[in-house]
Amino acid sequence: MALQFEVVGRFNRARASKLTLPHYVVQTPMFMPVGTQGTIKGLTNRQLEDIGCQIILGNTYHLALRPGAELIDELGGLHKFMNWKRGLLTDSGGFQMVSLLHLADITEEGVTFQSPVDGKPMLLTPEESIQIQNKIGADIIMALDDVVRTTITGPRIEEAMYRTLRWMDRCIAAHKRPDAQNLFGIVQGGLDPVLRDICVRGLVERNLPGYAIGGLAGGEDKDSFWRVVAQCTAALPEDKPRYVMGVGYPLDIVVCSALGADMYDCVYPTRTARFGTALVPEGVLKLKHNAMASDERPIDSTCSCMVCKNYTRAYIHSLVTRDAMGSQLLSYHNLSYMMRLSKDLHMSIVEGRFPEYVRGFLRTQFPKGDVPQWVCNAMEVAGIDISSCCAPVPV
Amino acid sequence: MVGLQDHFFIASPGDSVESLPEHGGTNKIGAAFETPSGRRLINPKDYMDIISSTRPNLWASLADEVPAWVTEKRNRLSIDRTLKWLDDCLSLDQEKGASTLGAVVGGPNIEHRKKCATEVSMRNVSGFYLGGFGLGESIEERSALLNAVTNILPEEKIRFVSRLGLPEEVLQGVAAGIDLFDSTYIYHLTLGGFALVFPLDILGEAPEALLRNSSNDYTKINLHATIYRKDTSPIVDKCSCYTCQNHTRAYLNHLLNVHEMLAQILLEIHNTHHYLGFFRSIRRALKQEKFELFRERFMESRRVHLMEAVPYS
Numbered sequence: 282m283a284l285q286f287e288v289v290g291r292f293n294r295a296r297a298s299k300l301t302l303p304h305y306v307v308q309t310p311m312f313m314p315v316g317t318q319g320t321i322k323g324l325t326n327r328q329l330e331d332i333g334c335q336i337i338l339g340n341t342y343h344l345a346l347r348p349g350a351e352l353i354d355e356l357g358g359l360h361k362f363m364n365w366k367r368g369l370l371t372d373s374g375g376f377q378m379v380s381l382l383h384l385a386d387i388t389e390e391g392v393t394f395q396s397p398v399d400g401k402p403m404l405l406t407p408e409e410s411i412q413i414q415n416k417i418g419a420d421i422i423m424a425l426d427d428v429v430r431t432t433i434t435g436p437r438i439e440e441a442m443y444r445t446l447r448w449m450d451r452c453i454a455a456h457k458r459p460d461a462q463n464l465f466g467i468v469q470g471g472l473d474p475v476l477r478d479i480c481v482r483g484l485v486e487r488n489l490p491g492y493a494i495g496g497l498a499g500g501e502d503k504d505s506f507w508r509v510v511a512q513c514t515a516a517l518p519e520d521k522p523r524y525v526m527g528v529g530y531p532l533d534i535v536v537c538s539a540l541g542a543d544m545y546d547c548v549y550p551t552r553t554a555r556f557g558t559a560l561v562p563e564g565v566l567k568l569k570h571n572a573m574a575s576d577e578r579p580i581d582s583t584c585s586c587m588v589c590k591n592y593t594r595a596y597i598h599s600l601v602t603r604d605a606m607g608s609q610l611l612s613y614h615n616l617s618y619m620m621r622l623s624k625d626l627h628m629s630i631v632e633g634r635f636p637e638y639v640r641g642f643l644r645t646q647f648p649k650g651d652v653p654q655w656v657c658n659a660m661e662v663a664g665i666d667i668s669s670c671c672a673p674v675p676v
Numbered sequence: 677m678v679g680l681q682d683h684f685f686i687a688s689p690g691d692s693v694e695s696l697p698e699h700g701g702t703n704k705i706g707a708a709f710e711t712p713s714g715r716r717l718i719n720p721k722d723y724m725d726i727i728s729s730t731r732p733n734l735w736a737s738l739a740d741e742v743p744a745w746v747t748e749k750r751n752r753l754s755i756d757r758t759l760k761w762l763d764d765c766l767s768l769d770q771e772k773g774a775s776t777l778g779a780v781v782g783g784p785n786i787e788h789r790k791k792c793a794t795e796v797s798m799r800n801v802s803g804f805y806l807g808g809f810g811l812g813e814s815i816e817e818r819s820a821l822l823n824a825v826t827n828i829l830p831e832e833k834i835r836f837v838s839r840l841g842l843p844e845e846v847l848q849g850v851a852a853g854i855d856l857f858d859s860t861y862i863y864h865l866t867l868g869g870f871a872l873v874f875p876l877d878i879l880g881e882a883p884e885a886l887l888r889n890s891s892n893d894y895t896k897i898n899l900h901a902t903i904y905r906k907d908t909s910p911i912v913d914k915c916s917c918y919t920c921q922n923h924t925r926a927y928l929n930h931l932l933n934v935h936e937m938l939a940q941i942l943l944e945i946h947n948t949h950h951y952l953g954f955f956r957s958i959r960r961a962l963k964q965e966k967f968e969l970f971r972e973r974f975m976e977s978r979r980v981h982l983m984e985a986v987p988y989s
Contacts, residue, residue, distance in 0.1 A: 325942070609941075
């Protein structure tokens with residue numbers, strides 16, 4: 282175990298914590314931007330630090346391909362290679378394997394796929410994944426899990442869940458650096474509460490430094506999504522961090538935090554920036570829209586990031602789609618927004634005003650009171666009264 | 677608007693990336709440019725509209741810039757037009773020439789150049805834009821043309837030239853009395869994955885050391901090359917730019933290979949810093965009255981290495 286997790290504030294299931302990792306001390310709830318190939322698209326380390334990023338994700342599959350795990354190891358690990366001084370997390374490579382590659386085949390041994398480089402069959406085993414992640418050297422590494430989409434039904438889900446547990450043991454056995462890197466297990470089981478429960482108990486038995494809730498954020502309906510998160514956070518140990526993978530939208534992060542999750546990652550803020558969309562407290566702002574051409578306000582008048590302090594919507598509108606700088610400025614702002622969201626969640630819990638914060642957030646996003654039903658359901662379980670945010674339902 | 681309030685801003689109608697002068701399309705109405713949205717014709721009135729909206733610190737008057745191989749007739753026409761447009765621009769200028777760089781053209785013809793320079797000097801301008809260079813004339817014939825113009829222009833007014841980007845061309849321009857340069861040299865270097873590495877402290881090092889110095893032999897290196905895969909040194913040792921202070925050649929090589937935007941950002945930072953450092957060295961040499969020596973040493977160090985260097989691509 283190479284981390285320390287200290288809860289510094291609570292409201293019902295929600296918690297704020299101080300998480301000490303080998304390279305950095307982070308505050309949760311926390312959003313982690315995705316830096317796929319050893320860089321967040323177009324942003325320098327200094328900018329990421331200015332924005333307040335605490336942990337960034339590196340993608341094992343992509344990094345193992347280029348520049349290669351051996352090279353990263355030889356040059357002193359990913360932190361040194363990128364010169365990133367804060368936290369790093371690598372995923373197992375399994376998700377990319379399955380989602381990016383045709384003819385990927387999952388067997389007990391591992392994931393067989395066609396190498397994108399030369400078409401030869403290749404095998405990613407739990408042992409191989411951990412070995413690569415050991416070389417990359419991130420503070421948190423993820424077990425190789427058997428991921429299935431939540432939109433699938435049938436025995437495949439059960440098979441995947443049990444296999445995830447068996448692969449967990451192989452990952453633990455293969456992990457050569459438990460004193461420097463934290464191996465998180467990933468809870469699978471689709472949308473089936475029975476399977477999820479078995480998986481949670483199985484992972485908790487292995488006494489891991491932290492736990493992730495996987496297999497979500499893939500197209501399932503929102504009502505099922507929050508229930509799985511709620512079930513898992515209720516069953517996972519209080520004194521270990523909980524990471525909901527692939528989440529996501531600011532609203533989802535607020536709900537999951539209310540239910541007791543701590544860490545999140547998603548490509549959404551940076552990807553949507555590249556399509557000209559900015560994240561704002563009201564929701565989203567589409568900079569490509571013609572109305573933006575003469576709008577001299579900053580993207581968000583409540584935001585104090587470098588972009589909002591220096592540039593107008595009109596200027597960004599003129600850049601977006603024509604020049605890379607447009608997407609760069611939007612990525613900068615969107616990540617600033619996500620870091621501000623993380624900080625607000627943490628501080629509002631610590632300062633004992635979490636429910637007020639949640640209500641304020643929902644009122645700003647849903648000024649007409651049309652808060653989605655799934656959010657109302659989730660907040661009820663989280664014990665947060667949002668009735669003042671919801672318009673009365675017509676009978 | 678672009679968030680650079682404490683910077684100086686100079687406007688000229690051409691730019692070698694998105695607005696290339698197209699003399700074939702220029703006519704009595706206006707100057708033609710090739711742009712991403714097709715060929716555009718701009719007349720003095722429209723040009724001055726843009727100038728008064730953008731409010732640059734200095735602006736070049738609209739010119740008919742022609743390349744070195746046009747006929748004498750076409751060349752003379754370009755001078756007549758350029759002078760007329762200068763007068764048109766000035767008459768529309770609210771500042772009455774206080775920020776104007778009068779354009780001097782004349783192609784490859786020394787007499788035409790002198791005549792045009794004389795005419796423009798008589799107008800109420802604050803400086804001069806020497807147009808038509810970097811459009812195909814040879815580096816040898818350029819010196820005579822530049823000097824023909826600068827010998828006539830008043831000493832105390834600023835001289836600006838576009839499209840002279842290579843270090844040798846800059847030195848040539850400085851020797852002829854040019855003060856301001858703009859070019860796409862850095863832009864194209866960065867796009868190609870090149871980083872500038874030529875030594876800047878030309879006068880500081882003993883001549884023999886410069887020639888022998890094997891780590892900074894060439895003008896530039898291409899960071900795509902596999903020899904940099906594991907090179908943990910910065911682009912240039914002791915360079916104080918953000919890129920060299922924080923990152924290695926190996927990381928840049930990786931970023932280029934995976935087509936990440938950050939590669940261009942980091943390279944542009946270094947290349948701009950290095951190139952501006954070159955200009956700083958030039959200014960220092962001028963202040964020490966050692967410019968000719970500086971230029972000589974610089975050209976020497978390049979000649980030796982060109983003989984043994986990889987082919988210039």
